[in-house]
Amino acid sequence: MATTERPVTGSLTIVGSGIRPGLHTTSEARARIVRADKVLYLLAEPAPTTWIEKLNPSAESLTHLYESDRTHDEVYEALVEAMLVPVRAGLDVCMVTYGNPAVFDESSHEAVRRARAEGYPAKILPGVSALDCLFVDLGVDPGRHGLQTYEGSDFALGDFTPNVRVPLVLWQISVIGNTRTGGSVNVDGLRVLADRLAEHYGADHEVTIYEATPFPVGRPLIERCAVRALPEAGVTGLSTLYVPPLVVRAAG
Amino acid sequence: MSKADDDEVSLVDFVNDLADDPELEALFDLEPIAVMMERGLSVDQQALLMGGTAGEIRDELNRELESSDATGAVAFVIKMLKPVVIKMKPAPGGDH
Numbered sequence: 572m573a574t575t576e577r578p579v580t581g582s583l584t585i586v587g588s589g590i591r592p593g594l595h596t597t598s599e600a601r602a603r604i605v606r607a608d609k610v611l612y613l614l615a616e617p618a619p620t621t622w623i624e625k626l627n628p629s630a631e632s633l634t635h636l637y638e639s640d641r642t643h644d645e646v647y648e649a650l651v652e653a654m655l656v657p658v659r660a661g662l663d664v665c666m667v668t669y670g671n672p673a674v675f676d677e678s679s680h681e682a683v684r685r686a687r688a689e690g691y692p693a694k695i696l697p698g699v700s701a702l703d704c705l706f707v708d709l710g711v712d713p714g715r716h717g718l719q720t721y722e723g724s725d726f727a728l729g730d731f732t733p734n735v736r737v738p739l740v741l742w743q744i745s746v747i748g749n750t751r752t753g754g755s756v757n758v759d760g761l762r763v764l765a766d767r768l769a770e771h772y773g774a775d776h777e778v779t780i781y782e783a784t785p786f787p788v789g790r791p792l793i794e795r796c797a798v799r800a801l802p803e804a805g806v807t808g809l810s811t812l813y814v815p816p817l818v819v820r821a822a823g
Numbered sequence: 824m825s826k827a828d829d830d831e832v833s834l835v836d837f838v839n840d841l842a843d844d845p846e847l848e849a850l851f852d853l854e855p856i857a858v859m860m861e862r863g864l865s866v867d868q869q870a871l872l873m874g875g876t877a878g879e880i881r882d883e884l885n886r887e888l889e890s891s892d893a894t895g896a897v898a899f900v901i902k903m904l905k906p907v908v909i910k911m912k913p914a915p916g917g918d919h
Contacts (some may be wrong), residue, residue, distance in 0.1 A: 593842030615900045618835045618884050619842035634900060643904040668902065676902040722903070746901055753899070784877040786884075787841035787848050792876045807878050808899035 581658040583686045585666040585679045587698015588614060590783045592669060593622040595699040600667070601626060603696065607665035609657045613650065615669045615809060616785050623667060630667075641752050643677075650678035651685060658691050669785070671700035675722070675742060701811055702740065704783035708791045709813055711738060716816055723747045723812070727764040733771055739814035744780075745806050761802040764812075772817055774799035779813040780806055832863045834872075834880075835887050 584603045589595020592614055596604075604610055604623065610630040612623050623630045636649045657664050666672075672679040672695050679695060686693035702720070705711060711718075717737045723744040725731065733739050747760025768778070775797050782792040796804040801812075837859075841848045851858045859869045871883060 591842070594845055594848055613900060613902075616881065616884070617888055619839040621839040622843040625843060637900055643901065669900070670902075677904075678902065724904070743901055743904070746899065746904060749904065752901075782877050784880070786838055786877065786880050788838060788851070788872040789875045789877055789880040792878060805878075 581661045581691050582663045583654060583658050583666065583682060583691060583693040584664070584696065585654075585668065585672045585683065585694070586696045587671045587673075587700075588612070588623075588667050588669050589699035590670055590701055590704050590785055591699075591787055592616075592619055592785070594787055596622075596667075597696070597698065600696055600698065603665045604630075604667060606663070608662035609664045610667065611654060611657075611664065612667040613669065614667070614785075619787065627665075637752050639753055642750055643752065646752060647678040647681065651682045654678075654682045655686060655689075658686055658693075659689070668698075671698040671703075673697060674700045674702070701742075701783050701809075704791070705740065705781055705811060705813065708783060708793065709779060709781060711813065713738070723764060724749075724760070727760065727767050733814075735771055735817040738816055741812040741814065744812045745808050745810055756806050756808065758802050761806060765798050765801040768798045768801070768814065772798060772814065776817065777815070779815070780804055781811045781813055782807050782809050785809075831865055831868065833887065834864075834868060835884055837862060837864065837872075838884065 584607070586596075586600035586603050588600070604626045607627060608629070610623065610627040611633055612620070612630055613633045614620060617634070620632065633650060633653055636646050636653065654664060654666050666679070666682070668676060668679060683693040683695055706713070718740065719733060719737050720740040720742070721731060723741045724747045726741050727747045741764070744761065744764060745756040747757055747764055749757050749760065768776070777795055778798055778801065780792065780794040780796065784791050792805070792807060792810065794805050841851060847858070855873060856869065859872065864872070871879060
């Protein structure tokens with residue numbers, strides 16, 4: 572009987588856990604986790620994580636690479652190498668990251684680029700992103716008025732001019748201007764962002780601070796405030812900002 | 824396994840079980856009080872899980888993890904942060 576065993580060459584598959592790890596994790600992602608020789612994971616919270624370890628006992632967290640006061644470039648390079656070292660050793664590696672690994676995820680894209688350049692099969696499988704959760708929790712449908720979205724530092728410190736008639740979503744607003752890892756919200760960055768938004772929307776325009784719950788329990792953070800109050804509002808480490816249109820077009 | 828206070832069920836364990844078992848999570852979504860009572864969660868824990876925000880639940884999970892040997896969160900796990908470039912206009916009469 573012919574064997575179906577294939578030569579060991581090493582491969583990299585990066586899957587998303589979704590925002591609610593375990594529950595949002597797709598069937599194809601679970602299958603990759605189960606079949607991998609080595610599983611690495613990077614989740615936003617220290618719990619829940621045991622579901623990964625049950626699926627594959629080789630699972631190992633890479634969160635320690637985010638130790639405080641490292642530059643993000645250092646962290647991302649360490650993540651890429653942590654994924655590629657076992658691939659080069661001939662293992663089929665499955666990396667699990669929170670959300671969607673193709674969205675706001677520097678090291679996942681770079682690891683796939685580098686693995687392919689070295690001749691290893693590498694791919695990303697999609698997952699449920701924070702944007703998907705925002706659509707549900709805030710009742711926003713991009714099919715109605717469109718959608719524009721920027722990384723928070725890009726928007727606050729760049730020269731983008733938003734279309735104020737189209738909903739705006741800004742990511743990573745807690746770390747605007749930050750270049751190093753840490754565990755606190757940068758209030759100075761929020762002041763810069765509030766000034767930028769006030770230029771276009773006015774200081775009294777109501778915005779929504781949003782964080783999908785990363786747990787299988789509890790409710791999302793949804794806090795509304797005026798643009799001027801943003802620096803003192805309850806922004807958390809993984810908060811997103813939803814800016815509704817200034818003028819809503821009439822239906823029909 | 825994490826270690827909760829002697830008189831409390833571990834929230835970390837409960838959250839792990841929900842994440843690991845979609846059927847249990849669906850039952851919790853439909854009948855949360857029944858599920859939490861069956862698991863022995865305290866009234867305070869039930870109130871937190873029913874009405875707490877992600878931040879409030881995070882604080883409690885981290886408190887429990889820190890009281891055990893497990894490692895809690897060390898930093899925001901941000902997966903893409905770009906170099907910061909601040910453009911400034913030259914001062915009047917300054918070098919160009």
